[in-house]
Amino acid sequence: MQLRQKDLLGIEHLDRKEIELILEAAKPFKSLFTRSIKKVPTLRGKTVVNLFYEPSTRTRTSFEIAAKRLSADVVNIAVSSSSVVKGESLIDTGKTMEAMKADFIVIRHSLAGAPAVLARNLNSSIINAGDGFHEHPTQGLLDLFTIREKKRKIEGLTVLLVGDILHSRVAKSNIWGLIKMGARVRVSGPPTLIPSGIENMGVEVNYNLDEALKGVDVVNILRIQLERQQENLFPSVHEYMELYQMTRERLANARPDVLVMHPGPMNRGIEISSEVADSPAAVINEQVTNGIAVRMAVLYLLSGRFQPNKKTDRGIHE
Amino acid sequence: MTPMQAWRDKKVIMSKVEIGRTVKRLAHEIVEKNFGVKDLVIIGIQTRGVHLGRRILKEIIDAGLADGITNIPFGTLDINLYRDDVGTLSSPPQIRETEIAFDIVGKKIVLVDDVIFTGRSIRAALDELMDFGRPRNIQLAVLVDRGHRELPIEPNFTGKKFITSMDEFIDVELEESDGQDRVVLKEKTQ
Numbered sequence: 089m090q091l092r093q094k095d096l097l098g099i100e101h102l103d104r105k106e107i108e109l110i111l112e113a114a115k116p117f118k119s120l121f122t123r124s125i126k127k128v129p130t131l132r133g134k135t136v137v138n139l140f141y142e143p144s145t146r147t148r149t150s151f152e153i154a155a156k157r158l159s160a161d162v163v164n165i166a167v168s169s170s171s172v173v174k175g176e177s178l179i180d181t182g183k184t185m186e187a188m189k190a191d192f193i194v195i196r197h198s199l200a201g202a203p204a205v206l207a208r209n210l211n212s213s214i215i216n217a218g219d220g221f222h223e224h225p226t227q228g229l230l231d232l233f234t235i236r237e238k239k240r241k242i243e244g245l246t247v248l249l250v251g252d253i254l255h256s257r258v259a260k261s262n263i264w265g266l267i268k269m270g271a272r273v274r275v276s277g278p279p280t281l282i283p284s285g286i287e288n289m290g291v292e293v294n295y296n297l298d299e300a301l302k303g304v305d306v307v308n309i310l311r312i313q314l315e316r317q318q319e320n321l322f323p324s325v326h327e328y329m330e331l332y333q334m335t336r337e338r339l340a341n342a343r344p345d346v347l348v349m350h351p352g353p354m355n356r357g358i359e360i361s362s363e364v365a366d367s368p369a370a371v372i373n374e375q376v377t378n379g380i381a382v383r384m385a386v387l388y389l390l391s392g393r394f395q396p397n398k399k400t401d402r403g404i405h406e
Numbered sequence: 407m408t409p410m411q412a413w414r415d416k417k418v419i420m421s422k423v424e425i426g427r428t429v430k431r432l433a434h435e436i437v438e439k440n441f442g443v444k445d446l447v448i449i450g451i452q453t454r455g456v457h458l459g460r461r462i463l464k465e466i467i468d469a470g471l472a473d474g475i476t477n478i479p480f481g482t483l484d485i486n487l488y489r490d491d492v493g494t495l496s497s498p499p500q501i502r503e504t505e506i507a508f509d510i511v512g513k514k515i516v517l518v519d520d521v522i523f524t525g526r527s528i529r530a531a532l533d534e535l536m537d538f539g540r541p542r543n544i545q546l547a548v549l550v551d552r553g554h555r556e557l558p559i560e561p562n563f564t565g566k567k568f569i570t571s572m573d574e575f576i577d578v579e580l581e582e583s584d585g586q587d588r589v590v591l592k593e594k595t596q
Contacts, residue, residue, distance in 0.1 A: 392498040
């Protein structure tokens with residue numbers, strides 16, 4: 089069993105078996121973190137380029153740690169300091185990275201589809217670390233991993249996503265993954281921040297958060313981007329808090345064993361109260377730990393694809 | 407993992423009874439060579455080395471070789487993350503559990519695997535164990551040695567030596583994973 093593509097562009101393109109393969113592969117990587125030496129030599133000699141056209145600390149650091157724990161070499165390129173500001177095109181930048189023998193290019197870009205453009209034009213494995221409002225597959229996968237680890241299953245669970253679904257690539261990746269894994273998905277948030285027609289993805293919409301929380305096993309609270317208020321997508325932060333802040337009282341509508349997730353960085357006291365964020369139901373820090381394991385699994389599973397069938401496999405008895 | 411080519415059985419080289427006898431002998435040899443079981447730990451390489459390691463451990467206890475010591479530590483090791491050929495395989499191997507829930511520093515480790523061939527798996531296992539600490543020594547026990555070493559690595563305890571050709575393949579089947587105990591020599595069909 090292996091991944092069918094050399095790239096990870098979105099969960100939309102994965103089937104359930106592939107998602108399960110990644111989630112299974114992440115387990116042994118997570119168990120490495122309890123060793124005193126957390127590093128294994130698996131990807132020694134491989135090069136991972138983190139190409140970030142948008143600022144990011146968490147995701148970039150997570151990919152960097154994942155690659156380093158696999159003994160790959162890591163190069164970080166931030167847009168502000170690169171030749172992109174001198175006018176180089178995305179494909180040319182990618183070709184330059186490939187000429188430098190980058191085996192993996194981890195890309196974040198404000199335009200949806202940018203990773204796909206690179207994937208079509210390069211032999212390197214492209215990993216989407218967030219493209220526009222499209223997808224952020226490794227975040228989706230680490231959320232699935234966390235849910236499965238805590239709830240022992242995904243199928244049959246009811247998962248609620250709260251907040252700015254419209255602008256959230258995390259939400260899109262979560263929805264694709266959860267539906268493929270057999271969960272029921274609900275979304276709640278201001279009507280202006282819920283894309284119209286999202287029901288067609290098989291998602292339930294309920295603008296009333298208290299009602300939407302009924303019977304929910306997992307609630308994933310999305311970061312509210314404060315700049316959206318200037319676009320008049322919601323009247324005021326205060327009103328958002330009144331209607332959609334996850335508070336202890338509101339959370340009581342969900343199942344008693346509800347799991348609270350947040351992709352970070354959190355606006356404490358806006359989309360989530362500190363009380364909820366620090367409660368035992370919250371697994372926000374574990375999501376961060378799991379993110380490294382899942383990204384290691386993705387790098388590992390994509391690593392076998394460079395020279396398919398170059399050498400006949402000899403089986404395990406060596 | 408099944409090899410890519412099609413293989414057919416050529417000959418059964420060890421029966422259930424022979425495997426049982428050999429495991430017993432290996433257990434006795436290990437205890438004899440180590441003058442008892444003090445500081446001894448057993449670590450099986452995933453997956454069939456784990457089954458064999460457990461059997462050896464059980465034999466040591468059941469046959470009363472342990473001088474009343476019943477808690478000989480047992481661990482499992484998956485060597486796939488330490489392989490030297492991950493990037494050249496068409497698909498990366500499935501990783502199984504590595505669980506060494508004890509400190510190996512100063513311990514005498516008996517590493518157990520089903521078959522030794524090129525020696526590369528054992529090289530990987532040695533590197534991995536060193537990342538866990540500095541054992542007093544590492545010894546190797548295998549059920550079958552099929553020859554064709556590519557590295558200067560030799561087992562300390564060998565169940566059966568069986569020199570094979572490169573077109574052959576030794577398949578160890580154990581009840582725990584395969585429903586029956588036997589060692590089969592296989593050959594390519596083409």
